[in-house]
Amino acid sequence: MSAEQKRVRGDASPVVRLTNVSKRYGGSTAVALDQVSLSVSPGEIFGIIGQSGAGKSTLIRLLNALERPSEGQVEVDGVDLAGLSPAELRTLRRRIGMIFQNFGLLSSRTVAGNVAFPLELTDATRTDRNAKVAALLSRVGLAEYADRYPAQLSGGQKQRVGIARALATDPDVLLCDEATSALDPETTRSVLGLLRDLNRELGLTIVLITHEMDVVRTVCDRVAVLDHGRLVETGAVADIFESGAHPATRRMLAALSL
Structure with a gap:
């Protein structure tokens, strides 16, 4: 797939799609993810933000098929990950x-x-x-x-x-799991600039997991807000920053302005 094809948005099929995904561990009644549905378009930088315990780590483990959902469907490039054999999973992971x-x-x-x-x-x-x-x-x-x-x-x-x-x-998709949280601010800006350049030059779809609103503001096109395993808000970054309504979103925006 060419870089231009990867950057097609709008009516293009999502590269990543979660449909009513829930995840429980063992016999626990605690839900790490609860009925999460979202989609990521080709060539998009999509942020997933939430505080500790929001479900971010569980979500990214579902996206690279290290975990399977208790309910719902996880698709990458239109392929339902739950239906793949071990050999098929190894092949798919080369694209992630x-x-x-x-x-x-x-x-x-x-x-x-x-x-x-x-x-x-x-x-x-x-x-x-x-x-x-x-x-x-x-x-x-x-x-x-x-x-x-x-x-x-x-x-x-x-x-x-x-x-x-x-x-x-x-790969078609690059998953970034808190990729800048161990870095100082100047180095963070440099790494985010590199990711943005790769997105533009290669048409690379990027899913970026973070707890930092400033990271989202710097590099993402759209963002989803997780809170205690639930998707509470999603939209264009500018819209979320201007009029984010959920208390979890407002708390993170308030911390950014301190």
């Missing part, structure tokens, strides 16, 4: 990139080795892998760091390596 709050890098591998890791699980030749890794490191501004190890990098550099690794399999 993931970056993490704690970077998730392998300390024993160089920067290039970390980025190459997903490619080693494909049938790409060593020559093709090396070329792809070099191109990705150049794209994220780390070409000269290929032979360094994670311990030799700053937090922002580690996250850029994580982004390059997530892009290695040319």
